Amino acid sequence: MAKAADQHDLGVPSGDARADVGSDRREFLCKIGALASAGALAPLVVGCESAEVFGPEPVAGVKLDFDITKEPFKPLADVGGKAKTIVGGTPIVMVRTTATQVLAFKDECPHKQCPLSATGSWDTGKKQLSCGCHGAVFDATGKAVSWPKDGTTQTNLKAFKVTFASPTGTVQA
Numbered sequence: 760m761a762k763a764a765d766q767h768d769l770g771v772p773s774g775d776a777r778a779d780v781g782s783d784r785r786e787f788l789c790k791i792g793a794l795a796s797a798g799a800l801a802p803l804v805v806g807c808e809s810a811e812v813f814g815p816e817p818v819a820g821v822k823l824d825f826d827i828t829k830e831p832f833k834p835l836a837d838v839g840g841k842a843k844t845i846v847g848g849t850p851i852v853m854v855r856t857t858a859t860q861v862l863a864f865k866d867e868c869p870h871k872q873c874p875l876s877a878t879g880s881w882d883t884g885k886k887q888l889s890c891g892c893h894g895a896v897f898d899a900t901g902k903a904v905s906w907p908k909d910g911t912t913q914t915n916l917k918a919f920k921v922t923f924a925s926p927t928g929t930v931q932a
């Protein structure tokens with residue numbers, strides 16, 4: 760039921776026509792990414808050949824393939840390493856948490872929007888991600904387990920589904 764609603768919201772037709780439109784859209788957006796590759800948006804074009812879709816707004820269901828032997832994902836080769844990318848228009852921070860696990864979260868702390876790719880640190884013992892700006896802490900699912908005592912509403916961090924079998928994996932928005 761929810762899938763049908765999503766398709767309706769995105770104006771995506773069903774069946775073969777849907778596949779054609781998806782293909783055209785991917786090609787179009789990959790071309791946009793290619794145009795941006797000379798500038799600051801270069802990470803947008805990572806993996807375009809494997810049908811990732813990039814857009815100005817978050818797009819549910821979009822996937823990004825990654826390889827920790829290639830930039831910008833090389834920091835994920837080490838446990839505790841972080842990488843920054845964009846999936847479906849959403850900035851993402853990825854964290855190598857164990858030898859076999861990579862997690863991905865929205866790269867924006869829900870407290871006051873610090874980029875966790877810059878301020879976040881992963882505690883391998885507690886299995887928690889801390890924001891260096893004011894001390895908010897999130898568990899591996901993005902649930903806020905500690906929050907600044909400033910009267911703001913404790914809010915969870917959006918987590919994304921990741922599949923990982925070193926050295927490659929997929930993030931799904």
Ligand code: FES
Nearest residue numbers: 868870871890893
């Ligand atoms: S912005 Fe992350 S704790 Fe304040």
